[in-house]
Amino acid sequence: MEDVLTPPPQPELVGEKRKRDETSLDASIEDAPAAPASTGGAEDAAGSDVARHPMWKTSLCSYFRRRGAGAEECSHGESCRYAHTEEELRPRPDGTWDPTSDRAKKLRKVAAEAQEEAEEEVTVDEQSLEKCLVGLPMGWTADRLKPFLQDQGISYAIAKKKKGMTVGFVTFQSVEQLTNAVQILKKNPSGGKEIKIVDANRRSHQKAHDGALVSNTGTTTENGSSPTTPAEETSVLESVSSSKKGARDAVTPLANMTYIDQLEHKNQSMAQILKKLTRNARKACPPAIPHPDWVFKSKEIGGLPCKFEGILESPVVNGYRNKCEFSVGYSLEGKKTVGFMLGNFREGVTAVEEPVNCPNVSEISCKYAQMFQDFLQPSSFPLWSRIDNSGFWRQLTVREGRCPAEAVVSQNAESQISEVMLIVQVCSTGVDEALMKEEFDKLSAILIQGAATCSPPLPLTTIVVQDHKGISNAAPTDCPLIPLLVPKGDQLDGTTEDKIRIHDHISNLKFSLSPTAFFQVNTLAAERLYTLAGDWANLNSDTLLFDVCCGTGTIGLTLAQHVGMVVGIEMNESAVSNACRNALVNGIKNCRFVCGKAEDVMGPLLTEYLGSPQQQAAASKSNSEIDDASKNEDTIGCASYDGENIDSSKQRNDNAEGQQPMGASVDHPTCASEVDENNVASGEQNCGEASLVNDKPIETASDNSLEQGKACKDGSSSPNNNVLAANACQFKNVVAIVDSPRVGLRPTVIKALRTHPRIRRLVYVSCNPDSLVANAIELCTPTSEKQEKNKGNRGWRSMSSAGLARQRTKSMPNSEPFIPKRAMAVDLFPHTPHCEMVMLFER
């Protein structure tokens, strides 16, 4: 993983902390009260604290750590010399932490992990140059921090709860903004404790390169960027700190095993992770409630929560990646190199090695990497330096598009590649525009010529430069794009991003992909994944499918022909735009894509389509009365509003007579037309594309649609009951397919899905089985009539994700739990330890 949160040194902001050692990094994210003055003794530092804690406790008691237990429950007795609360932990009187203390070790780990996670998720303001690391007091969450920052117009980056503390990374545009924020935050203590704000301290890699940094200051090239010499950029230290022998070890650590062994390895580790669900659901089950059947039965299947059906192999094992992001940097020998980093930047590794023998990378990608590397050798523009965050050339991304599925699936994935997009990432800060243009002209000429003279010639559809001026490696999706080679024949109007596209195919559908669009990296294995998810979802023409975290709409669109309607939810605007376009391109008319965070829009959308859980409860009660009276069995789940549900339900039943299994093609009556008439289904207009409601594109600019989109975004959508009635009765079968990001779904989303009685089936797809299991604990653990209020139990600070999920189930409104039915892994990432996990829940 590459670094995106490397903070620049900020001596003027928190000068006194600049001299801190490694230990002080940890102290900086501590939420303890302000550290005592460095000159003071124990008395003047925190006299009363010292008196209260004569032992100056530096480690948490294991009882506290494991169970969140207070001192009274501690088996060490009253005289336990370890801390039982975070408050009891203090830095030493001189303000530093004992580097060998558990506390220091824990903090170091937490900071590193939080930063690493942030690398995947962070959205930082492009212009923001300063960064701060905020250690939030216990009980503070990202949401609680946000309003303070938003009031100030400060770009809020991320706050993560991580093993007992919340670490927030906040970007500031000026020292003034930072100073204001500090004052505001300090005026808002939580539980009598201060928020501690410091600069995100230099990390170990920077210390490793200290000498280099010093010698590097003050010099600039003719292009206006600071150069970093090879010797400064990589060092002997790196070869020591990196345990990897080459790029192959770094990116494909399982490559030396046979593929069968790799699958077995993943099979076993997935099974172990699944067992956590059973253990935790058992523990979390309220005392008065019997354990669910599936927990009892788990004993018969070795502790698994359900049948684990093993791992589905990838149809292509080598060269499967359709997207390779090559770093630009210096090799251990000091050569300008385009390839992969040998290790973690935060561990001090910046060396880049060529992608030699990396079996997941296609030959085409390797050839382009080589061409770019050759081009860089004489270039006077400097390479991007991760150490001082300066330079010009940053990254090369090769994205490949495959021809339609009729092409035979073979182990030679290369033969199917028909389109290639090259994205060259640079940082143009301080660079002369004319010189830069000249350089780009040279580059595109070399790449075009290189592709043409290869034997056989390499596909090359488009070349684009992405100008990323921020320090994070993950460029925001709205970075300026400069097209160098525009695809032929694509006469699309719109933004540059709209014009620069390649195409890939999944399940006979054509997907048009813009440079920053998310697309699974292993197209053929993704097809298997989606087919599996669709099979398990048990879809038919009477299904309303919620595609939660839909990205570019791949899951919903590939399954659209098997369902009545798809509602996709996605927070990334450009992904939603892609989804809308892909629906158009494939003539799919029964999809709606809503741009918004699932935590904001899931609940309102369920209510919009199905009525609120309360309305549902009332409806099912009244329906059961009707049932009793008339023995009519066809009233399931329709929300009842003004009696309209009965008619609509009948109409739907008529439609449903010809219910078709998956695979049959249907001409769907969608509910969209009705919805459209009533101006409700307009959340999709956020996608910035023509929407597909009722087969009539609706302009994004429609005031009404924007209004509706907003309503959906802020969760205040309140459609009229007549429309609700029509929607609610459209579909008898409501299914959610969730394809969550690595962190899993937020508790609000889980709660919305679990408490809505119309969702009877849920297929969960995840690239991180740990977060899947955590979410599954919340979905499947029985609840009691009486929920516990969130007591702010301090124990959560040291809990695992499963432990936290157990805690949350206690405050889950009483609702029917889901039952885990089956699970299967799909290997999208051969030669690496990762795979996707699919799990079916029903109730």
Ligand SMILES: C[S@@+](CC[C@H](N)C(=O)[O-])C[C@H]1O[C@@H](n2cnc3c(N)ncnc32)[C@H](O)[C@@H]1O
């Ligand atoms: C693993 S990708 C899956 C995308 C898509 N299903 C696919 O297979 O191509 C997860 C998607 O969730 C989106 N996402 C992340 N957090 C989200 C949130 N809180 N609400 C909605 N979407 C979110 C990401 O932008 C990303 O597109």
